[in-house]
Amino acid sequence: MASIQTEGAKTAKGSDRPNVGGTDRRFKPLDLAMKRQQYRPEALIEVLHKAQESFGYLEEEVLVYIARGLKLPLSRVYGVATFYHLFSLKPSGAHTCVVCLGTACYVKGSNKVAEGLEQELGIKVGETTPDGKISLMAARCVGACGIAPVVVFDGAVAGKQEPENALARIKEWELG
Amino acid sequence: MDLTELIAVGSAERERQKSVRVHCCTSTGCRAANSQEVLQQLQAGITAKGMGDRVEAVGVGCMGFCGRGPLVQVEPAGILYEEVKPDEAPSIITALEGGKAKALQGDIQHPFFAHQVKIVREYSGKIDPERIEEYIAVGGYQSLHKVLYEMTPAEVVTEITRSGLRGRGGGGYPTGLKWATVAKMPGEQKYVICNGDEGDPGAFMDRSVLESDPHLVLEGMAIAGYAIGANHGFIYVRAEYPLAIQRLQKAIQQAKKYGLLGSQIFDSHFDFKIEIRIGAGAFVCGEETALIASIEGGRGNPRPRPPYPAQSGLWHCPTLINNVETFANIAPIVREGADWYASIGTEKSKGTKIFALTGKIRNNGLIEVPMGISLRQIVEEMGGGVPDGQVKAVQTGGPSGGCIPADLLDTPVDYDSLTALGSMMGSGGMVVMDESTNMVEVAHFYMEFCRGESCGKCIPCRAGTVQLYGLLTKLLHKQATPADLDKLKELCAMVKETSLCGLGMSAPNPVLSTLRYFGEEYEALLPSITDLNGRVGRVPVSQ
Numbered sequence: 169m170a171s172i173q174t175e176g177a178k179t180a181k182g183s184d185r186p187n188v189g190g191t192d193r194r195f196k197p198l199d200l201a202m203k204r205q206q207y208r209p210e211a212l213i214e215v216l217h218k219a220q221e222s223f224g225y226l227e228e229e230v231l232v233y234i235a236r237g238l239k240l241p242l243s244r245v246y247g248v249a250t251f252y253h254l255f256s257l258k259p260s261g262a263h264t265c266v267v268c269l270g271t272a273c274y275v276k277g278s279n280k281v282a283e284g285l286e287q288e289l290g291i292k293v294g295e296t297t298p299d300g301k302i303s304l305m306a307a308r309c310v311g312a313c314g315i316a317p318v319v320v321f322d323g324a325v326a327g328k329q330e331p332e333n334a335l336a337r338i339k340e341w342e343l344g
Numbered sequence: 345m346d347l348t349e350l351i352a353v354g355s356a357e358r359e360r361q362k363s364v365r366v367h368c369c370t371s372t373g374c375r376a377a378n379s380q381e382v383l384q385q386l387q388a389g390i391t392a393k394g395m396g397d398r399v400e401a402v403g404v405g406c407m408g409f410c411g412r413g414p415l416v417q418v419e420p421a422g423i424l425y426e427e428v429k430p431d432e433a434p435s436i437i438t439a440l441e442g443g444k445a446k447a448l449q450g451d452i453q454h455p456f457f458a459h460q461v462k463i464v465r466e467y468s469g470k471i472d473p474e475r476i477e478e479y480i481a482v483g484g485y486q487s488l489h490k491v492l493y494e495m496t497p498a499e500v501v502t503e504i505t506r507s508g509l510r511g512r513g514g515g516g517y518p519t520g521l522k523w524a525t526v527a528k529m530p531g532e533q534k535y536v537i538c539n540g541d542e543g544d545p546g547a548f549m550d551r552s553v554l555e556s557d558p559h560l561v562l563e564g565m566a567i568a569g570y571a572i573g574a575n576h577g578f579i580y581v582r583a584e585y586p587l588a589i590q591r592l593q594k595a596i597q598q599a600k601k602y603g604l605l606g607s608q609i610f611d612s613h614f615d616f617k618i619e620i621r622i623g624a625g626a627f628v629c630g631e632e633t634a635l636i637a638s639i640e641g642g643r644g645n646p647r648p649r650p651p652y653p654a655q656s657g658l659w660h661c662p663t664l665i666n667n668v669e670t671f672a673n674i675a676p677i678v679r680e681g682a683d684w685y686a687s688i689g690t691e692k693s694k695g696t697k698i699f700a701l702t703g704k705i706r707n708n709g710l711i712e713v714p715m716g717i718s719l720r721q722i723v724e725e726m727g728g729g730v731p732d733g734q735v736k737a738v739q740t741g742g743p744s745g746g747c748i749p750a751d752l753l754d755t756p757v758d759y760d761s762l763t764a765l766g767s768m769m770g771s772g773g774m775v776v777m778d779e780s781t782n783m784v785e786v787a788h789f790y791m792e793f794c795r796g797e798s799c800g801k802c803i804p805c806r807a808g809t810v811q812l813y814g815l816l817t818k819l820l821h822k823q824a825t826p827a828d829l830d831k832l833k834e835l836c837a838m839v840k841e842t843s844l845c846g847l848g849m850s851a852p853n854p855v856l857s858t859l860r861y862f863g864e865e866y867e868a869l870l871p872s873i874t875d876l877n878g879r880v881g882r883v884p885v886s887q
Contacts, residue, residue: 210641213624217583244642251643251799252624254583270545271739271775272702274789308627308793309545310584313702313773314373314410314709323586325376 194222195233202237209238212248216255225256261296261303263341266320267334270309278317282306284331288338302341345603345610347489350480353602357481362400364440366390367417368428369469370403371410371555372548372587378430379414385433386416393437405556407469409456411708416447417469424450455725456707461688461714463696464672468556473591476598479559485604487678488563491570492612500571501527504674506682508694513539513630513667514741514770515846516693516759522664525654526572529662534574536565537658537665539635540581540588543627544742545793547773549698550668552710554581554588557672558595562618564671566605567678569616572664577618578639583625592620627743627797631845632657632665634799645801646845667771669698689715693758703739703775704730713757720753723776733778737861741770743790743797744850746857747783766857768850783862784869788816790854798847805848808839812855819869829866833859 201218205211215238219230226249235242249255267273267282282293285304289297296303312318315327319334326337368374368383386401407415412426416436425436425447432447439445452458462468471478479485491500505520526534538561542550554561565577581589596618599605607615621639628634629644636658638644657663673695677685689695693715699722702708706728713722723735737747746767748755755761759769777786795809815832818824836852836859843849859866 208641210639212641213638214622217622217624247643248641252626254625271742271773271789272546272700274545275703275775275777275781307584308543308625308797309547310372311542311548311551311582312372312376312410313546313548313700315376315413316702316708318376325372327373327376 197222198230198233199237202234207238209240212238212240212245213252216245216249216252220255225259227257227259259296259300262301263322264303264305264320265322265334265338266305266307266310267293268307268310268312268316268318268320270307270313270316272313273309273317276316278319278329281317281319281329281331281334284335285338288335302338347486347493347610350485350489350610353477354481354483357477360477361481362398364399364421365419366399366401366436367404367407367419367469368401369405369407369413369415371406371552372585373406373410374413374415375587377413377427379428381430382414382416382428382433385430386437389434389437392434393441395437395440399437399440402472403474404470405468405473406465406552406710408460408465408552408710408712409450409707410710412450415450415469419470422452424452426450454707455721456709456711456728459717459721459726460712461696462712463676463685463688464553464560464669464698465556465710465712466676467560468552471557473556473558474594476559476595476602476604479557480602483679484559484675485563485599487675488566488570488604489610490678491567492610492614497527497571497573500567500678503682504571504677507677507685508682508689508692509670509673509677509685510693510759511667512669512673512697512771514744514768516769519666519670522654522666523568523571525652526574526662526664529655531662533576533659533661534572535658535661535663536569536572536574536577537632537635537639537653537663538565538577538579538668538671539630539632539665540579540585540668541623541630541635542582542585542668542771543630543797544744544771544773546702546739546775547700547742547771549700549710549772551585551588553668553672553698554585555591558588558592559599560672560675561668562592562595562599562605564674565618566609566616567674568664568666568671570614572662574664575615575617577616578621578658579618580621580623580629580635580639582623584623589620589622596620626799627793628799628845628847631847634845635665636663643799645799646847648844669772690756690758692760697757697769697772699757699772699774701727701774701776704733704778704781705776706731715758716756718754718756719748722757722774723753727776730776730778733780735776736779736781737777737783739767739775739777739786739854740773741768741850741853742773743793744768744846744853745770745773746853747777747786747861748857749861752861766853766860768853783858783865784816784819787855787858788813788820791816791851794847794851798851802842802844802848804839804842805844805851808835808843808848809851811835812839812852816855819866822869822871824870826870829870 235245319329416425428447435446509519510516626644634644634646653663698712791813800806
């Protein structure tokens with residue numbers, strides 16, 4: 169557990185409850201979400217969403233914390249967190265670039281966009297650049313098929329993407 | 345709230361609305377093309393011109409022509425502007441007093457619009473989805489009042505049965521029959537679930553309905569709740585649709601405030617509350633039993649049926665699950681009557697269906713057409729055909745459907761005709777492919793999708809999709825033998841017949857349909873051999 173060096177882990181050192189003393193503010197939205205759901209076990213997915221929003225990803229400490237809060241075995245929490253694609257157990261980069269590989273985007277050449285980005289960044293889809301700056305991901309479909317091919321840059325949908333303009337966007341991030 | 349008050353809210357809203365409304369689409373597609381700035385510029389243009397007393401710019405839902413966004417439409421004149429840039433927006437306002445706007449004007453007489461029959465999307469792109477008053481002003485929630493005060497639950501079920509409405513999620517199960525089954529089940533606690541986990545890549549009808557007219561879905565769910573005797577509903581939406589979630593949350597809040605959801609709706613004894621559940625990116629959760637498992641907070645693993653959710657669903661209670669579009673059809677059916685609805689469409693498929701027309705096609709977007717319209721009319725007339733090329737195939741039904749070749753485009757679009765062709769209606773994705781598309785690659789693409797999305801619970805799907813994917817990869821690398829092709833067919837049949845849920849049962853469909861119509865492309869990928877007489881030929885393939 170201690171091997172995960174994040175703020176949450178650091179504040180929690182020496183204790184099996186990461187938020188003892190309530191020093192890490194990122195636990196606050198999580199506590200609030202669990203309280204609002206009255207610590208019902210069926211609220212697990214909502215709580216995981218909140219946790220990921222607050223922490224950026226689901227580190228082991230957080231999963232343990234949620235398991236205790238909702239009175240669920242850790243295996244169950246881990247099982248759910250790993251089942252759904254949107255939950256990530258690894259930290260993601262400062263920026264995220266999601267290439268849609270749905271059918272409409274695929275037919276219009278989104279795989280070329282993805283390949284172009286892979287080459288530029290030197291990583292594969294699903295990975296983060298070694299400097300932790302950019303995560304490249306793929307989506308099954310973001311439902312913006314009318315403007316295919318689509319790339320989502322930090323949550324903002326951009327339509328009609330070619331490898332060139334997607335690369336230009338990434339370069340802005342790399343400089344910034 | 346009673347009916348008089350509801351009508352009063354509606355008239356007050358109509359009173360408030362200015363005589364000229366400039367609608368600007370603020371749904372996901374147009375938003376990505378900067379429509380919010382266009383809306384701001386329109387508002388600024390109105391202020392600058394001092395026309396605020398008679399003109400208003402309104403952010404509305406989807407107008408359908410997503411490929412040409414941002415879209416702006418001036419009502420009541422009906423003038424449509426396409427690909428509007430923010431700096432062109434003020435000229436649209438100036439043009440209201442005569443003259444021509446700088447923005448590109450669209451043709452609303454084009455078959456893309458003219459062939460549409462709008463039931464679900466009637467007010468989509470015409471009302472502000474974030475204001476319940478606009479929905480009430482066009483007659484919203486009157487159907488709910490009608491069922492509560494003028495109909496018994498059994499009469500509502502009969503009305504829906506008579507309308508001939510079938511599930512719009514893909515399966516096409518008669519909606520009335522499903523409602524009747526749940527209504528008959530004993531038990532105090534029942535649930536209504538709206539399936540908004542639109543996972544088929546290439547489909548975005550449900551997103552558009554939820555973003556453009558969320559109250560229509562909520563009203564449909566409440567009517568369903570009354571009909572089957574449920575007081576609690578869940579709406580399960582994909583996390584990939586943040587705007588739809590946000591608008592739904594707002595809609596539920598507003599409906600509660602008006603007493604149209606919650607306790608004692610319209611001062612009757614009927615209570616109905618709706619909660620949103622957000623998915624987390626699992627395609628299999630579109631399957632009803634997996635969706636229920638996900639709402640219960642677990643892994644989205646499907647379970648064998650029977651018992652069907654109608655008998656034992658959410659927390660083992662009788663549960664009604666319908667798709668977003670199905671629920672969106674309910675209020676219009678109650679308002680206009682079952683006979684009216686049944687008069688639209690074909691003998692076995694009634695009403696309209698929304699399709700997401702995408703891929704290699706000139707006019708991209710959403711269309712709502714009567715059942716029975718031919719694929720050719722949709723693709724060639726409405727869609728305008730393939731730019732610089734020929735249609736090769738139309739893919740319907742996403743990863744569960746199949747590819748329909750160009751020479752079968754005269755097929756009418758209804759549940760049974762598409763199934764007979766080895767495809768399916770599906771939720772309504774329609775991806776057009778041109779001559780440059782390699783059909784084996786398409787099959788490979790879908791198999792990769794299913795392989796990744798298989799939940800892993802049953803072996804035929806978990807291992808079968810991996811094996812099928814491997815065989816297709818081998819084919820594409822020209823390393824397959826005729827025996828591999830035979831194995832491919834055999835495995836397809838096995839996965840189809842023995843998988844636990846719809847995902848596995850339909851996963852081989854894209855392979856089977858491309859094999860059926862484009863078999864020569866598979867054979868062309870087999871390595872050539874030199875036969876005994878020294879001629880170079882292809883290995884014959886057994887059928």
